[in-house]
Amino acid sequence: MEIGILGPEGTFSETAAMLWLKEGGRIENFAIKYYETIFDVSESIVKKEVNYGIVPIENSLEGSVGDTLDVLSSENADEMQIVGEVLVPIRICLLFNGSFPEIKKIVSHHHALAQCKQFIRERLKGVALKSVDSTASAAKLAAQSEQIAALASAESAKMYGVNILAEDVQDKDSITRFVVLSSSGIKAAPTGKDKTSILLSVKERPGALYEVLGEFALRGLNLTKIESRPSKRALGDYMFYIDCEGHLEEAEMQEALKGVEKKAAMLKILGTYPMAIRK
Template identity: 40%
Template sequence: MKAIAYLGPPGTFSHEAAVTWARRVDCSRQAGAATFLACLSLPEVLAAVQKRQAGAGILPVENSIEGAVNLTLDLILEEEGLKVIGEVVLPICHCLLSQAKEMTAIREVWSHPQALAQCRHYLATNLPGAKVKAVASTAEAAREASRRPELAAIASAFAARLYQLPILATGIQDYPDNKTRFWVLGREAPPLPGPYKTSLVVAALANRPGSLYAILKDFAEAGINLTRIESRPTKKELGEYLFFIDCEGEASAPPLKEVLAGLKARTGLLKILGSYSRDRGETTCY
């Protein structure tokens, strides 16, 4: 099996999501143990799959605290050759990693800006005198902490094992139910069991009162649950929006099949991003 591409460096939450996906599809039974390809950016992750350097790519799409990852939405909207073939919902469990023998020996705390913001109360209470520095990723912080004993990193237990760092504290995030959802991009969805979800993007024919309702009512009348709606500007005209929708069901099976067929004539855009097995919330912090 070809590699799974992710936003690097090794040890990021995207890397952990890639490992989770590999375990779920049981790569070892398909073509040997899974390999992973660290990329420098989200467009590079997508390009690796497009060029067939990787069989699948992992892209973060939303976080329960920060909201949507707009770059991922824009990238998948422009993509024609790939589709969403799966999802991974990863609990974000921040840990304090350091070689320091005690907390008082920590002089600096490094991490990604979002991780630092999500652990603000812990840092203010437990490390008020430490210098806080934002870096490109939690993995970069962990890698540096493995070299400097006076430095601590906020990263995952997954990163701690990778860089052989002691965990001084776990679950230090301010919001205990923090989760990030990742899309898996590829060409063919693996044969995983349901229930299933479908992701799509739609745009109304015209910007007028009730245009969004005219789209959504068909789902309601068919008894189809919408699990997410996200708006993005069309980048053409102020006030014009696209709507990214996740709903239960498969695009090729009723009743969703009939709803989508009916919407084609009444929308300015209808693009099915993919139907895939829903993450059932089995993943826990490593």
């Protein structure tokens, strides 16, 4: 079994992959492939280079990961589905082989930089900031420079041989949710604690979204996420990404989606899968 994630080694995506493997008893006979972007991970799934791709979709502090939502609304989404999710507690460290006064630049993924605003403002005011593709890439850069510090995990510090100058520098504790993508056509059986993800657009008239959401409320189905994204077809034209508690095979969910299909301009089922339990 091969799994595609954001690289290089030491990213939080790798932590998510290892958690998913352990929780599912899949810890033997696997290989991890590293990719530069979320789009590259999705391409690897469509091209059958990997069996699964694991990508971040939202953080409890910084909100949704736009690149992942864009992938789920792209043409590639027709050839893959969400088959699982993983919750990863995020603990960020300041990595640097020197002292605070020697730091000239801080690099990290833009979500990590945003999660450490207060620390940066209080301890590293005026230091240049640069966004890179992943926290592990940042750690790699810090290992190669006498002036660059990274915001990354303790694991990546060990992996790339960088000192931890400060631990837990995130403004607040946070959790990042990752989704597991596959093109295998595998459908998870109901567990009693499931989630279904959909993408839809509504007709251009007053109350259209209200009517669509009412189909879930009418059947007592709880929505855990709703977010609008530009359709990229025209200004003011949006699609809605929705997560709902329940499995696609359950009668209430089937009835709700039939009602949505009648009222929405477009409906796409992104996946139905076991809900990750926060520990």
